[in-house]
Amino acid sequence: MIITLTDSGPLLVDQIGDQIRGLITTGLLPADQRLPSVRQLASDLGVAPGTVAKAYRTLENEGFLVTRIGSGTRVSADASATPRDVLAAATKLVQASQREGANIDEVIRVLRAVWPDQ
Structure with missing residues (x-):
């Protein structure tokens, strides 16, 4: 999963959420695909874990992601790619x-x- 952040523009949490949402809607992240842990993605992006956690929570509330203890965060089976x-x-x-x-x-x-x- 490739996410790039910029210093200007939307907040980092919004950039992360927008890019993951885009990867899902374009089909690059298929249903049930496991995402990196909050700590791993935060480390990869050089941001605070809370920033990634907030992006993941927002996407979960929107129905794009599902988080379960023990199996991590995955793309929701209900999230579908754009035709x-x-x-x-x-x-x-x-x-x-x-x-x-x-x-x-x-x-x-x-x-x-x-x-x-x-």
């Missing part, structure tokens, strides 16, 4: 948006505007 066609379309949307200089907030507004029943 390939949706992921491909999203990738194209991001590329077109970057070419045109649109930011994520603008893209989200467009998606909400074109989404049926909004």
